[in-house]
Amino acid sequence: MSFAISDAVSHVLNSALDGVSLRQNVIADNIANVDTPGFRASSVDFETSLRSAIATGDIETSQTTATEMPTDTPIGANGNNVDLRKETLAAMQSQFQYQMMSRAVSDRHNLLRASLSSQ
DSSP states (O other), rough: OOOOOHHHHHHHHHHHHHHHHHHHHHHHHHHHHHTTTTOEEEOEOOOOHHHHHHHTTOOTOOOOEEEEEOOOOOOOSOOOOOOHHHHHHHHHHHHHHHHHHHHHHHHHHHHHHHHHHHH
């Protein structure tokens, strides 16, 4: 049985997954450029936009946006500011966030499927 549910909870979960996915890509790019002279690391913020949409109750019609911005990590001698320890920790945190969001989507899907099959 395949179905698509479009409600506020689904929008929140999908927006969160998109934001964490973008964050993982940016972190991977930062790590890949750890030794590139002049490279400036970036970070991703999607929580602010998502939190605002939830607070206004406008999650279904608003477009939550993930914002990529430069980090404030000090710049090294070669003009690069990637901190490998910081990026590695951020990668692990975002992996856990993605796993939690994926689990929430899966659990929600299973709950909806069970409720529909019991009718």
